[in-house]
Amino acid sequence: MDYNQYTSVDFLTDESFLSYCAGNDEEHVRFWQNYTIEHPEKEQELSEAMVMYKQLSGNKRPVETELANFKQLIQNRLNVIEQPVPELSESYVSSTGQFKIYRVAALLMLMVLIGGFFVWRRSSPSNLLNAEQGTQLSKNIFRTEKAQRKKITFEDGTTVSLNADTKISLRKGYNKNTREVDLIGEAFFEVEHNPAVPFIVHTAKLDVKVLGTKFNVSAYPDERRTEASLIMGSIQASLNDKSRRHFILKPSEKITVEEDQLATAKKILAKDIPKVLVSNVHLTNRNVVVETAWVNNGLEINNETFIELQQKLEREYGVTLAFKDDEVKKYKFTATLKNEPINEVLKAMQTVNYFNYKIKGNTVQLSK
Structure with a gap:
């Protein structure tokens, strides 16, 4: 089965994906966990399908009640003329009362859910990351x-997906005798x-040399x-130093090359x-x-200090962080955020380690 062209609606009508959502089949759970790792570009469709699944079945209420509620929601939001809702046969409900979502039933309810997603997208704050902007210099x-x-x-x-503040250049003769690019920043x-x-x-x-694959490189x-x-x-992966050491990576592995600031300052060998x-x-x-969450406008913070997050947040939101207290720089955070404007990100971080902030233009002032 080729899921690469699937939309969130398609996933929601796939029996294997529904079994994964319900967690009642280990084989399907393993398959979709691996698929999520191997296809980060599908995270948004999968997440939307999961949200819609939870909306439809998470509270375990009867299907007839769900349909009535969704029908009322349509009437309230769109002021449409009342239309009869088809009755569901008993075949849609299992002996445990947990219903299976077949294509007809799913499509009836997805009209509202998809409409909700479109409304949410249209009302998204203007200071979110703009995924369509960018400049082609040549x-x-x-x-x-x-x-x-x-x-x-x-x-x-x-x-290639380019993250914020990134430049990529194709070398001469690209796709003829060679396919080589130069990267400054981050790209998937x-x-x-x-x-x-x-x-x-x-x-x-x-x-980084490949034949055909999916990978992320961060080189700011x-x-x-x-x-x-x-x-x-x-x-x-080959180091650009005198050693020219080579490393072969397997799926779900990464290589990190880190300069030692102290060693660099002392000019050690x-x-x-x-x-x-x-x-x-x-x-x-x-x-x-975590390493590829940005591709789908996600922001994963994994036990990082404020000072470690500074450059990431400044790039992501086009702001400058100004610390008024050194102690705030040491505050640690772990969070999962998606499509959040900078003020909402800061509010979420406040719940972990409280601090004060003021936004003045493109400058964010941070203090105890």
């Missing part, structure tokens, strides 16, 4: 500014398979860490830096890959 150079994201497709069919790649012409991402500290020049996270397929670590990607309790 035929071979693409760039996003702070608080912008962009998805592009190269001539070979490879698609879905590389079209072509073993005759390998795909190579060049960054300041790390080169103002950060100590450069990371390559593999979602599906295989990649070879190059062999002592950088530090290299191969580990697993981070999963939330919802099986979301």
Whole structure:
């Protein structure tokens, strides 16, 4: 079954996905957990389908009651003329009272749910990340500014999602004798398979070579860490130092190259830096890959201090954080956010470690 073209409605009418939502079949649960990891680009459709499933079945009320409630919601919101709601036969209800959502029943109720999602999207705050903006500096150079994201497709069919404040350049002869790009910032790649012409991402500290796969590379020049996270397929990561060490990654693994600030300051021998670590990607309790959550406008904060979050938040929202108290810099946070404006993000963080903030233009002042 090819789920790559599925919408949230399609997922909701798939028996395997419904079994996963209900958690009553281990094989289906394992399949969809793996699918979520391997296809981060489908997170939004899967999340919407899960939300709609919970709306329809989470409270275990009779289907007839749900239909009546949804029908009333349509009338209240759209002021439409009352239409009769078809009655459901007993075949839609199991012996335990938990109903199965077949295509006809699902479509009747999804009209309201999908309408709700469209209303929510239209009413989203204007200061969310803009996923459509970005600048094409030339035929071979693409760039996003702070608080912008962009998805592009190269001539070979490879698609690339650019995170905020990112620049990617195609090298001369792309898709002829070579497929090489230079990256400054962060991007998620879905590389079209072509073993005759390998795909190579060049960054300041790390080169990543692939044939056809899905992976994320984060290489901001103002950060100590450069990371390559593999979602599906295989990649070879090579250090851009004298050692030219190679690392082969398996799916769900990542490589982190980190400069030691103290070592760099003291100019210790190059062999002592950088530090290299191969580990697993981070999963939330919802099986979301932390390293690629941004692709679907998510923001995963995993036990990070305010000062560690500073550059991420400044890029994501196009603001400047000004700390009035050094103690606030040390506050730690863990949170899962999606499509949230900066003021809502700060309010959520306040519930973990309280602090005060004032937003003046593009500057956020933080204090105890």
